[in-house]
Amino acid sequence: MSKIIHHQIIIVGGGTAGITVAAQLTRDWFRRLDVAVIEPSDTHYYQPLWTMVGAGLAKKTVTERREGSVIPRGVTWLRDAVAEFFPDQYMLRTRDGKTITYDWLVVGAGIQxxxxxxxxxxxxxxxxxxxxxxxxxxxxxxxxxxxxxxxxxxxxxxxxxxxxxxxxxxxxxxxxxxxxxxxxxxxxxxxxxxxxxxxxxxxxxxxxxxxxxxxxxxxxxxxxxxxxxxxxxxxxxxxxxxxxxxxxxxxxxxxxxxxxxGPLKFIASSPLIHGEPAHLCGPRPILSPLI
Ligand SMILES: Cc1cc2nc3c(=O)[nH]c(=O)nc-3n(C[C@H](O)[C@H](O)[C@H](O)COP(=O)(O)OP(=O)(O)OC[C@H]3O[C@@H](n4cnc5c(N)ncnc54)[C@H](O)[C@@H]3O)c2cc1C
The missing domain is CATH 3.50.50.60 (FAD/NAD(P)-binding domain)
Structure with missing residues (x-):
């Protein structure tokens, strides 16, 4: 069995939402939060600018960044995709077969x-x-x-x-x-x-x-x-x-x-959608005073 990885805060998706949350959480270095972003893609897109690209007012290449360049300092990037959530166990499994546990989970994988x-x-x-x-x-x-x-x-x-x-x-x-x-x-x-x-x-x-x-x-x-x-x-x-x-x-x-x-399949079919709200947002007590 592969080793279990643990981070205090796991953010699923390194798009606009995921990166913004990661940046906010790590802004105050003294909190020393252990934050990891799970993101499979090597490329980050700034999608709001696509309106201007469509209107001929910007080049589409400027909306593209290397994912590594937008991951905030101190945040771990796990280059993988989430396949399954187990919120009762504060755990998820990735496409590459890794088991990851967390105290807090933030899901920002966008829509399809x-x-x-x-x-x-x-x-x-x-x-x-x-x-x-x-x-x-x-x-x-x-x-x-x-x-x-x-x-x-x-x-x-x-x-x-x-x-x-x-x-x-x-x-x-x-x-x-x-x-x-x-x-x-x-x-x-x-x-x-x-x-x-x-x-x-x-x-x-x-x-x-x-x-x-x-x-x-x-x-x-x-x-x-x-x-x-x-x-x-x-x-x-x-x-x-x-x-x-x-x-x-x-x-x-x-x-x-x-x-x-619509929703991505791995989210639509997950217990995150059907579970009790308490399962979805309940922290392990150790973190709650810090955030
Ligand atoms: C044409 C256009 C114009 C827009 N204009 C505006 C605007 O003017 N103002 C505004 O506020 N918003 C605008 N938006 C909306 C804005 O771009 C989105 O709301 C924003 O990108 C959503 O961020 P997100 O992080 O939720 O999703 P995304 O930015 O789509 O990122 C989702 C990330 O999750 C990752 N992911 C997917 N599956 C998995 C998985 N299994 N495991 C881990 N990660 C996964 C993806 O690779 C991706 O990087 C516009 C969007 C478009 C398309």
Missing amino acids: INWDKVPGLKESVGKGGVCSNYSYATVDSTWEAIRSFRAGNAVFTNPSGAVKCGGAPQKIMYLADDRFREAGVRDKTKITFASALPHIFAVEPYRATLEEVAARKEIDCRFRHELVEVRPDSKEAVFKNIDTQEQLTLPYDLLHVTPPM
Whole structure:
């Protein structure tokens, strides 16, 4: 049997959340906390900047860092992935078969992009006017589609369910509108925001302002419309009205897709989801006065 590794605090995921928590915990050196981050990837991405990359205002390479360069000093990086949690035993197991125990556990492994939940999307994204800021691999295709756009229908989607950054599906649309005006093609362009949500934004004060912005920019907003199919051959995006179940087919020249997202499998199937809350956040007593 392999040796058991122990750290006071284990952080799962060295993305924005994991690195921020690790930095906060180790800011005061005198606490001398023993913090380890479990992160399989060698590369850290600063995803919020992808909106600017899609709008041609930044290069995507600047959003990429060596993971080792963002791990705070004094924090141990365990280059592995978590496979299974055993919260009752304050323990987890990794993909490489290591057993790791902890006093505190912080889970920040992000959410998963489910391209294949929309038929036709996985095959078409990144070419033929179908683009998305939601991955490093496809973000350049957004700028390419906006930059080369001359006239026609520009459609921007927003799915139901949780997404990374509720504002990002709209931000790229406003930046595209700006670019179309600059390029002198806005009067030959119809912009549609097709969103599965009931309103333009869930938070009331922002909602009122954004409704004004969309009206001022002459954007056609369709709510409760979920993207259910992309037909790249005929350049059509198919939406389902969530209330009436009716289908709406929109021709597109540019289609920016915010894809459906959901939990990572190893989290969704873990006792972290189904367990009693006391199991999930209870520290071993030794640490509680320190944090
Ligand atoms: C286009 C776009 C625009 C955005 N704009 C904004 C914005 O303007 N403002 C804002 O606040 N936010 C914005 N966001 C959202 C922001 O980027 C995310 O909320 C943030 O990255 C989430 O951080 P995270 O650490 O939870 O996940 P991530 O940054 O995705 O990191 C998760 C980490 O967990 C790791 N991991 C995965 N599986 C395992 C495993 N089994 N074991 C261990 N580690 C694992 C991954 O390798 C990854 O490094 C935007 C996102 C996008 C895509």
